[in-house]
Amino acid sequence: MSVKGKAVSTVSTVLVVDDVPASRYALSAVLRRDGHRVLLAASAGEALIELDVRMRAGDLPDVALVDVGLPDMSGYELCRRMKQLPPIAALPVVHFSAAARPPADRCRGLDAGGESYLTVPAEPEEIQAVVRAAARGGRCRSDAQLRVGRLALLAGTILDVQSARCLGELAEAAAVGTARLTGVPATVFVLGEDGELHLGFSRRRAAESLPDAGAHEAVSRLMQRVMSGRTGVRYSVVPAPLWPPGFFRPVGSAAHWGDGTPEDAGLALARLSQGRTLVCLATPAYQQEPAGETGHLVERLAHATALAAEPLLMYEEERHVALTLQRSFLPAQLPELPGTDVVVRYEPASRQAEIGGDFYAALSTPAGVLTGIGDVVGHSLEAATVMVEIRHALRAYCVEDPDPGVLAWRLDRMLQHYHPGVTATMCLSLVDPATGHTRIANAGHIPPLVVRDEGAAVYVEAKGPLLGLGLGLDRPPPSEVVLARSERLLMVTDGLIETRGTDLAVSMEQLRLAAAGAPLGVAALCDTLLACFGHEREDDIALLALRRTG
Missing domain, CATH: 3.40.50.2300 (Response regulator)
Incomplete structure (x- = not known):
């Protein structure tokens, strides 16, 4: 050797x-x-x-x-x-x-x-x-x-790759496994059909030591040129002058062997016969062909990485479609709502999480300002689609009768008729800006908080069954409160506070205390709560805060 x-x-x-x-x-x-x-x-x-x-x-x-x-x-x-x-x-x-x-x-x-x-x-x-x-x-x-040890290492790496929740995690797991198999630094590239490049490094590096966007584009072109529409697994050596520096060692470090020889790149590339994802496992090249059994194992890892990348890419595309759908029907700017100041915030879940069906609405009606917030149960493209239907139905129904109790009943019937088996939570409020008289109907959702300027907050007693249950349960009449000008009405989805392993009542109490201590104003209230609870959440988050100005 x-x-x-x-x-x-x-x-x-x-x-x-x-x-x-x-x-x-x-x-x-x-x-x-x-x-x-x-x-x-x-x-x-x-x-x-x-x-x-x-x-x-x-x-x-x-x-x-x-x-x-x-x-x-x-x-x-x-x-x-x-x-x-x-x-x-x-x-x-x-x-x-x-x-x-x-x-x-x-x-x-x-x-x-x-x-x-x-x-x-x-x-x-x-x-x-x-x-x-x-x-x-x-x-x-x-x-x-x-x-045996290398095969066990390969099996463990493939398990890590298959367990990845996104393409970035997949690339990092494959890079770490490649480095262990070869004993040299490794970088893994996953190139989607849309040209987006996902990278994983075998060693954690500071952001300033990573290659720039130009180097990424150069690698993408090299990958496509080497494969040239081919499928399967292929090994190729890219001479050092053609390989951008910084992928194996920090930018600016000596990218050559101890004897001064420039550092070529050995690429194990894989694409499935019907696949749209191109995977590349890159290491410093020892020789013109991968070294015996080690090279064979690296090629097997490249093929397994391509297999695992396909469903993740499909998921990313589905999630992108759903987020586009959600954002297109959840406008960042609300219409003019006379006599009130209304602020909304919406944060989609992290890239690793599935798609949710959170939604909000704020509408002007002859009887006052109608606000609503809800969540279609489940995480899928279907949940996002049903969310859009509920929001459109709400806008249509409130033209005839904006009463929250009537709206909840009609939305329940609509969901049972067109989407049997799908359920949703929702909270609706109708506020008269002149008097502060407020009617609230709740369908299995977290009840709204009334937050006072003097540093107190209390939940409104409003309950009711979920929309779409179809069990013939009576829906209680809306709750009624008077919202003073010094008070803010806060509505949130459970994605803001729900934590696995923690009782929801405990989380609701934490929310109440945080809202009570938040600065004045509806925007400051929403931003404070997002800062307190909105990090790395597994579900979508929606908040709506209203205050009377008339």
């Missing part, structure tokens, strides 16, 4: 453990004539110390030649102890003795874990052949253990 043309020695190192100096000298001479390096120990204790030092340095011998008649313990016991130490257990042991031994003693050596037994004096050719055979067997076992 070679790395950048430098030969790696395959000479075996033999540890000779013998308490007789003349015998040690004779054996070492025979072994050195056969090209072996020789380490000497006069006792079992010395041998264990030598092995410990070598183990820490990562330079264990290839064979141990052990006399069975050592002064501090038998060679059989030394062998047994060596086989109990995991890092040393694979070291082949050849027992020898200058004294005649019965067959039972020879069997003891094999039972203790030894590979062979020599009776000395023996012909030099026999000693050399036995040691060579033991070294070959040890290398085969080490290679087999290494292959």
Whole structure:
């Protein structure tokens, strides 16, 4: 094997453990004539110390030649102890003795874990052949253990890749696994059909040390050029002058080997036969082809990464469609609402979460200002679509009768008729700006908070069954309160405060206390609550705050 043309020695190192100096000298001479390096120990204790030092340095011998008649313990016991130490257990042991031994003693050596037994004096050719055979067997076992370890590493990496919740997580998991398989830094690129490039690095790096957008575009072009519409897995080496710096090491660091040779890039690219995603596992290139089994494993990882990327890409597209739909029907600017100051805030869930159906509405009616907030149960494109239908139905129904109780009843009937099995929560309020008289109908939603300027907040007693249940439950009449000019009406969806493992009542109390301590004004109230509760939420968040100005 070679790395950048430098030969790696395959000479075996033999540890000779013998308490007789003349015998040690004779054996070492025979072994050195056969090209072996020789380490000497006069006792079992010395041998264990030598092995410990070598183990820490990562330079264990290839064979141990052990006399069975050592002064501090038998060679059989030394062998047994060596086989109990995991890092040393694979070291082949050849027992020898200058004294005649019965067959039972020879069997003891094999039972203790030894590979062979020599009776000395023996012909030099026999000693050399036995040691060579033991070294070959040890290398085969080490290679087999290494292959098993690499396969286990590959399996673990594929599991991490398949568990990724987004393309960024997938790229990072694949990069970390590639670096472990190859022993060099790695960067993984996932290129979608729309040209968006997702990156993952095997090492965490400061933002200022990362390649710029121009380097990303150059890599995208290289990936597409190498594959040229092909499918399957392909390995290619990109010469250093064509490969943008900074992907394997921080920008500005020396991107070359110790001998000054520029650092080429080895690319394992994969695209499924019907896939739209192009995956690239990039590492510094040792040679023109991936190194044997390691290269084969990296190519398998590239194929597994492409398999895992396809459904994530489809999910990203579905989520983008849903968010576009939500934003198009949830305007950031509300219509003129005479006599009131109304502010809304909407925050979609993180990229890892599924799509929700949160919505809000604020409408001017002859009877006052109608506000509503709700959430279609479930997380899917269907939930976002039903949300839009409910919001349009609300706008249509309120033209005829804006009473919250009537609207809740009609929306319930509409949902049962057109979307059986789909449920939604909703809270509606109708505020008379002149008098502050407010009617509130609640359908399984968090009740609204009345927040006073003097630092108090209280939930309105408003309850009712979810929309779309279809169980024939009576819907209670709307609750009635009078909203003073010094009070704000706050409505939120449960995505703001709901936390897995925490009782909703506890979260609602935390919300009440935070609202009571918020600054004056409706915008400041919403922004404060988002700052307190809105980080890394698994669900969409909607808030609506109203205050009388007339």
